[in-house]
Amino acid sequence: xxxxxxxxxxxxxxxxxxxxxxxxxxxxxxxxxxxxxxxxxxxxxxxxxxxxxxxxxxxxxxxxxxxxxxxxxxxxxxxxxxxxxxxxxxxxxxxxxxxxxxxxxxxxxxxxxxxxxxxxxxxxxxxxxxxxxxxxxxxxxxxxxxxxxxxxxxxxxxxxxxxxxxxxxxxxxxxxxxxxxxxxxxxxxxxxxxxxxxxxxxxxxxxxxxxxxxxxxxxxxxxxxxxxxxxxxxxxxxxxxxxxxxxxxxxxxxxxxxxxxxxxxxxxxxxxxxxxxxxxxxxxxxxxxxxxxxxxxxxxxxxxxxxxxxxxxxxxxxxxxxxxxxxxxxxxxxxxxxxxxxxxxxxxxxxxxxxxxxxxxxxxxxxxxxxxxxxxxxxxxxxxxxxxxxxxxxxxxxxxxxxxxxxxxxxxxxxxxxxxxxxxxxxxxxxxxxxxxxxxxxxxxxxxxxxxxxxxxxxxxxxxxxxxxxxxxxxxxxxxxxxxxxxxxxxxxxxxxxxxxxxxxxxxxxxxxxxxxxxxxxxxxxxxxxxxxxxxxxxxxxxxxxxxxxxxxxxxxxxxxxxxxxxxxxxxxxxxxxxxxxxxxxxxxxxxxxxxxxxxxxxxxxxxxxxxxxxxxxxxxxxxxxxxxxxxxxxxxxxxxxxxxxxxxxxxxxxxxxxxxxxxxxxxxxxxxxxxxxxxxxxxxxxxxxxxxxxxxxxxxxxxxxxxxxxxxxxxxxxxxxxxxxxxxxxxxxxxxxxxxxxxxx
Amino acid sequence: xxxxxxxxxxxxxxxxxxxxxxxxxxxxxxxxxxxxxxxxxxxxxxxxxxxxxxxxxxxxxxxxxxxxxxxxxxxxxxxxxxxxxxxxxxxxxxxxxxxxxxxxxxxxxxxxxxxxxxxxx
Numbered sequence: 115x116x117x118x119x120x121x122x123x124x125x126x127x128x129x130x131x132x133x134x135x136x137x138x139x140x141x142x143x144x145x146x147x148x149x150x151x152x153x154x155x156x157x158x159x160x161x162x163x164x165x166x167x168x169x170x171x172x173x174x175x176x177x178x179x180x181x182x183x184x185x186x187x188x189x190x191x192x193x194x195x196x197x198x199x200x201x202x203x204x205x206x207x208x209x210x211x212x213x214x215x216x217x218x219x220x221x222x223x224x225x226x227x228x229x230x231x232x233x234x235x236x237x238x239x240x241x242x243x244x245x246x247x248x249x250x251x252x253x254x255x256x257x258x259x260x261x262x263x264x265x266x267x268x269x270x271x272x273x274x275x276x277x278x279x280x281x282x283x284x285x286x287x288x289x290x291x292x293x294x295x296x297x298x299x300x301x302x303x304x305x306x307x308x309x310x311x312x313x314x315x316x317x318x319x320x321x322x323x324x325x326x327x328x329x330x331x332x333x334x335x336x337x338x339x340x341x342x343x344x345x346x347x348x349x350x351x352x353x354x355x356x357x358x359x360x361x362x363x364x365x366x367x368x369x370x371x372x373x374x375x376x377x378x379x380x381x382x383x384x385x386x387x388x389x390x391x392x393x394x395x396x397x398x399x400x401x402x403x404x405x406x407x408x409x410x411x412x413x414x415x416x417x418x419x420x421x422x423x424x425x426x427x428x429x430x431x432x433x434x435x436x437x438x439x440x441x442x443x444x445x446x447x448x449x450x451x452x453x454x455x456x457x458x459x460x461x462x463x464x465x466x467x468x469x470x471x472x473x474x475x476x477x478x479x480x481x482x483x484x485x486x487x488x489x490x491x492x493x494x495x496x497x498x499x500x501x502x503x504x505x506x507x508x509x510x511x512x513x514x515x516x517x518x519x520x521x522x523x524x525x526x527x528x529x530x531x532x533x534x535x536x537x538x539x540x541x542x543x544x545x546x547x548x549x550x551x552x553x554x555x556x557x558x559x560x561x562x563x564x565x566x567x568x569x570x571x572x573x574x575x576x577x578x579x580x581x582x583x584x585x586x587x588x589x590x591x592x593x594x595x596x597x598x599x600x601x602x603x604x605x606x607x608x609x610x611x612x613x614x615x616x617x618x619x620x621x622x623x624x625x626x627x628x629x630x631x632x633x634x635x636x637x638x639x640x641x642x643x644x645x646x647x648x649x650x651x652x653x654x655x656x657x658x659x660x661x662x663x664x665x666x667x668x669x670x671x672x673x674x675x676x677x678x679x680x681x682x683x684x685x686x687x688x689x690x691x692x693x694x695x696x697x698x699x700x701x702x703x704x705x706x707x708x709x710x711x712x713x714x715x716x717x718x719x720x721x722x723x724x725x726x727x728x729x730x731x732x733x734x735x736x737x738x739x740x741x742x743x744x745x746x747x748x749x750x751x752x753x754x755x756x757x758x759x760x761x762x763x764x765x766x767x768x769x770x771x772x773x774x775x776x777x778x779x780x781x782x783x784x785x786x787x788x789x790x791x792x793x794x795x796x797x798x799x800x801x802x803x804x805x806x807x808x809x810x811x812x813x814x815x816x817x818x819x820x821x822x823x824x825x826x827x828x829x830x831x832x833x834x835x836x837x838x839x840x841x842x843x844x845x846x847x848x849x850x851x852x853x854x855x856x857x858x859x860x
Numbered sequence: 861x862x863x864x865x866x867x868x869x870x871x872x873x874x875x876x877x878x879x880x881x882x883x884x885x886x887x888x889x890x891x892x893x894x895x896x897x898x899x900x901x902x903x904x905x906x907x908x909x910x911x912x913x914x915x916x917x918x919x920x921x922x923x924x925x926x927x928x929x930x931x932x933x934x935x936x937x938x939x940x941x942x943x944x945x946x947x948x949x950x951x952x953x954x955x956x957x958x959x960x961x962x963x964x965x966x967x968x969x970x971x972x973x974x975x976x977x978x979x980x981x
Contacts, residue, residue, distance in 0.1 A: 389867060391889065393978035400947075400967065413946070413967050515976050519889055521873040564893075608935065610893070640946035642932070642965045648893040649960040651949065654936040687937025705939035732893050733960040759935055789958030796926025796953045799972075810969055816945050819967040840971030850969065 120153040122160075123365040125372055134230040134240075134273065137205040150207075150376040150471055156369050157377065167362060167370050168467070172210045174354040175199045178347035179212035182279050185346045187339030189591050193583035194553050196282035197340075199347050201355065201371075202226060202264075204273045207470035209371045215280060216459045217498065218255065220452040222262055222278040223470060225254035229310050238312045242268045245314030245345060247323070249286065250307045252490055256449040256498040258286045258304045259293045259551075263313070263341060265348045267355050269364060275371070277351035279344035284550030285539070287331035288495065290633045292537025292551045296406055296709040298442035298493040306330045313341075317349060332539045332549035378471025382463045386475065387426030390516040395420045397508035398434070399529070400641045401500045403441045403485075404709040411707070413641060413822040414439065414485060416504055417833070420512045429477045430454060434833035435484040436825060444488035445497040450480055453502045456575070457509035461527065481830065504643055506575040507531070507729075510561060514647060518564055528561030528568070528613055528647040528729035530575050531638075531656070536723065540623075540630025540715070542593055552592060554599075554621070557582040559606050559614015559727035562650055567741065568614030568728050570601050570750065582617070593630065596621040598678025601748070602654075602724050603685050604755050609650030609730025610737050615750055616656075616725030618679045620693075622666060623719050634658060634710040640818075643726075650730030658708050659693050659722040663700030667718050680724050686754040693722060734760045735785045739776035747772045761785040807841045813853035824849045864888055864980050881909060891976065894959050895921060904980060912956025920974035925952040925961060932965070 129137060144151060157164045178199035183191055190196045198214030206226030208219045225248045234240055248254055249261040262280035266273055286293035288305035295303050306327065313323040319341065328334040359367045397418045404411045417434030438444050445453070455473055463472040480487045485501060488494065507529030517525040539549035560568040571582065585596045598620040606613035623630060642652035657680065669676045677696050683689025691704055697720070739762045745751035746764060749771070756762045763780035767773045797805075809815055815823075827834040827849055838847050866874070874887045877896070881887075885898035891906060897917045898907050906914040906921040914924035930949040933941035942965075950964040950972075964973065 391865065391978055391980075393976060393980075396973055396975050396977075398966075398973055415970075512975075515892070518892060519976065519978070520867060521869045521890065604936065604940065638942075640943040641967060642942050642947060645965055646963045649962060651935055651963050652942075652965040654940045655942050657939055684938060685940060687933070687940065691939070735960065754937070792928065792951070792953045792958045792960065793926065793955065796928040796951070796955075798955075799923045799925055799927050799952075802927040806969065815969040816967075818946060819969050822967055823969050837971060 120155045122155050122369050125151070126365040126368045129368070130272070134204060134235055138227060138230060141205050141207070145474055150379050150474055151372045154373045154376060156366070156373050163362070164370060164373065167358070167366070168210075168374055170358060171201060171371075171374070174351050175201050175210045175212040178277070178279065178351045179214055181350050182281065182343045182347035185343035186281065187343070188284055188336035188550070189583050189587045190284055190336075190551070190553055191281050191340055191343070193587050197280060197344075199279045199351065200277070201351060202276040202278065203371055203375070204275060206230070206276065207375055209374050209469055211469065215282060217452045217456040218260065218262060218280040219459070219470070220448065220455050220473065221254040221256070221260065222264060222276075222280065223254070224448040225262065225264060225310050226276055228253040234310070240266050240273070242266065243316040244312055245317075245319070245348070246310055247308055247313040247341070248310045250309040251446045251449050251494045251497070253310045254448055256445070256452060256502060257293070257495045258288065258307055259283050259495070261337070261341070263344045263348060265352060267352045269356060269359050274359065274364070274368065275355055277348045277355070279347040281340045281344060283337050283340060285331050285333055285337065290537060290712050291332060291539030291549045291631060292633070294442065294495045294537055294633070295712065296404065296442065296633055297408065297711045298495060299405055299408060299440040300491050300493050304442070304493060304495045314345065317345070319345065333547045336550065374467065375469055375471040378463075378467045378469040379474045380471070381466035382468070382472035382475040383426035385426070385463065385466060386422060386428060387424070389520045389522065390422050391519055392422050392424050395422070395512040395515050397512040397645070399504045399508050399643065399645060400638065401443065401504050401643065402638050402640060403439045403443060404707070405441050406709055406711045411640060411709075411818070412439070413818055414501070415822060415826060416486070416501065416508060418505070418508045418512060422516065427475055427477060429479075431479040432484060432486060433479060433481055434826065434830055434836070435481065435486060436822070437483055437829045438485045438488045438492055440493070442493035442496040443485070443500040444492040444494050445486045445501055446494060447480055447487040449494065449497055449502065450486040450505070451478065453498070453505050454478075454509065457506040461510050461513045461525075483829070503531070503575050507644055511645060511647060518648075523564040526564035526647070526731065528607065528650055528731050529644045530558055530561050530573065530728040531643045531653050531726045536632065536634050536721070538592055538630055538632045538715070540593060541627040543625045543627045545627055548592055550591065552588060552594070553583045554588065554596075554617060554619045554723060558616045558725055561728040562607065562609055562611040562613045562647070562731035564611070564731055567611045568606055570606070570614045570727070571617050572614055593623055593626045594621045595624050597676060597720075600679040601750055602680070602727065603682065603749055604752050605654055605724065606727035607644060607646050607651045607653045607730030608734045608755060608759050609646055610732025610734065611650070612730045612737070612745070613644075613650070613653060613728035615727040618722070618724040620678050620720065620722045622721070623715050623717050626715070626717050630715040631712050632715050633712045634708065639708045644729040646729045647731045649733040651734070652729050653726040656708055656726045657705050657722070657724040658710075659691065660703040660706065661693060661697055661700060661720045664697040664702065664718070664720065665699050666697060666720050669696065677722070680722070682752060686752050693720070735788055737762070739764065739778070739781055743774045743776060746774055757784075761788045803841060807843065810841060810843070810850055813851035815850065817852070820850045820852060888980065889978065892961070894954060894961060897978070897980070908954045908956055908959070910954060910957035910959070912954055917978065917980065920972060922952050922962070922972045922974070924955070926955050927952060
């Protein structure tokens with residue numbers, strides 16, 4: 115079709131009578147040419163109508179999310195806002211999305227294509243009033259807890275759209291409660307995985323589906339209530355789309371949706387082209403694979419190379435990423451692409467018309483067999499909490515460098531750590547079951563910027579509109595009582611600007627009938643999940659404490675003080691935690707590994723979870739002392755951190771926590787001395803490389819580091835080549851020798 | 861030499877930095893905190909705001925820095941720090957002024973990573 119000669123009604127005419135398969139093939143041809151549609155007659159000829167239509171369509175998706183959130187039953191949706199709604203083309207491309215869990219723009223597209231590729235049009239058939247459910251990450255989504263439903267929209271017998279709603283659910287009938295078992299080595303531990311299944315007809319949930327969920331999960335209440343909520347949101351969108359078609363006409367509607375996506379592509383590419391210098395931007399990060407009692411923790415590397423070309427296309431290359439491992443943190447390729455979009459929707463195209471169009475500005479190389487492109491059998495239930503969240507943080511980091519070079523300093527945001535989950539199941543004293551994920555940790559801090567500190571206890575990567583659930587709601591949902599919620603002192607990465615801090619939460623169990631069960635799955639324990647930016651540090655380590663059968667009840671009964679946070683002595687490394695100081699008897703497990711298989715819980719067992727925050731930006735010796743004082747007054751920075759890491763001499767001027775001032779003269783002198791010390795202790799890079807090469811050749815590295823490196827050397831030839839070049843190793847170097855300490859010393 | 865594509869914002873910022881630092885060499889790009897790509901005698905090099913020169917902009921500036929392996933528990937002590945047997949905070953300092961230019965938090969034995977490789981030619 116010649117540009118400029120296309121008419122508004124052409125698209126409707128050209129695609130009339132085509133099957134979904136044919137529509138997808140047609141679109142694939144156009145996308146391969148670098149655009150979604152070549153010409154935009156509607157925007158050109160009726161620009162105001164086009165803009166008004168877009169605003170109306172977007173409002174439909176936004177309102178649908180509000181409906182889903184308000185009709186839903188689970189606190190994760192109602193309080194945490196873990197849902198999203200979207201409107202798709204018949205071929206499955208997202209035209210508009212509400213705000214929410216942005217991971218799923220791609221998920222629902224992937225699911226529509228999955229159904230088409232598997233001939234759902236013939237069997238089980240796709241017709242008005244049908245509802246499809248998916249929580250299988252191989253058909254779209256990130257893990258079993260991501261549950262979305264889709265329904266087609268027909269107008270006078272013609273398929274004109276798909277609408278979908280997604281939510282994050284708390285119980286899926288896995289071998290561990292909450293849809294997650296740290297001991298999972300494959301998908302067969304991960305509960306009820308329904309692969310794009312028709313679960314509703316004539317706008318009604320099928321009874322066999324309801325019974326399946328009720329019989330296969332510990333507590334089906336929220337799954338089913340939220341499914342009804344999503345159906346309500348979808349029916350609302352379907353009716354509203356028909357209203358729009360009546361208002362604007364079918365030809366207008368079909369053309370407008372195509373142009374909205376093309377507009378999204380053009381806006382994304384234009385932004386990339388106009389704001390960023392062409393070049394290659396890189397990031398890397400580490401997560402820990404763990405299967406308690408099966409294999410010890412091992413480190414997994416994620417590599418990202420993001421190339422900006424002169425046309426404004428982003429080429430994403432993940433060569434140098436570790437291979438799939440039999441644990442629960444692998445990702446499917448669809449999940450990985452969803453992760454990319456989630457990050458870029460927040461840090462790159464947030465001010466564009468973001469939809470499937472911005473996705474078409476991306477090109478991918480996700481190596482087959484890496485743990486972001488896993489096999490059908492692989493476990494994925496913890497993907498987004500670990501590997502996915504890490505990748506989002508890395509994308510923030512890489513785009514932050516692009517923004518910095520483009521002098522958009524306020525757009526810089528250092529990486530945020532991955533998430534974690536405490537999952538429980540039990541029975542209330544009344545006998546009613548409960549199961550799910552405690553979302554105490556959902557809000558973390560944002561990463562530091564180049565112009566300001568991160569925001570404290572505020573944000574989670576996969577849902578920029580996430581919220582910390584109310585204490586009262588949590589106490590109503592699970593048989594727990596929350597004793598303390600504090601912004602964690604020294605929890606964010608230190609720097610010229612510090613990362614936002616996470617939450618330090620202490621809670622105990624009460625009103626259980628018999629024993630409950632819990633498990634805990636978090637991100638890194640041994641290595642940081644974040645990287646500081648330009649001299650900033652990563653975050654502190656996450657801390658998880660458990661206590662069983664202690665004297666906590668006696669403390670309550672006698673009105674004595676009880677632990678509500680870690681305590682400054684533990685934070686400054688000069689004493690025990692408050693749990694250790696205040697509680698007696700029983701078993702106290704302090705700062706234990708953050709992957710804990712299912713364990714029994716009874717009333718008065720107490721737990722503490724001090725979440726890490728986000729990474730810092732810039733040299734801490736350049737931190738404004740007034741910012742340090744402000745943090746110390748709020749209990750966010752310890753005196754040790756202020757003096758020993760930030761080199762600030764802060765003096766007390768009175769008895770109150772607020773009574774502080776900076777001695778600028780002494781601060782300047784201390785900082786000068788600290789910089790001199792750096793120059794003495796640092797060695798030239800060339801010398802450092804020689805030292806490291808010797809260690810590598812001798813095998814003088816910790817075993818878990820050797821295992822990581824050797825697995826990458828074997829899995830990725832291009833990474834192996836780069837590795838040898840960087841350390842000056844010969845071409846025949848294949849692996850780091852596994853040697854004993856004695857042999858190394860010799 | 862080909863002209864570098866610079867936005868109005870970049871032009872304005874680099875002009876201000878040029879004035880502030882008072883260098884003879886033209887600032888082309890503000891690469892990261894403290895570091896600039898400047899043009900000197902027809903070559904593009906990385907230079908710290910203290911005046912220290914790291915060399916050709918295509919080569920990772922880290923090869924011209926001072927390097928120190930820091931124990932994570934120096935920053936976050938006791939239970940709050942990551943395990944020094946698994947990870948190292950590899951710090952890069954400017955040899956001229958001692959500014960901390962980068963911290964790579966990596967397992968032992970992992971090479972330096974060049975974060976940015978611009979295509980200015």
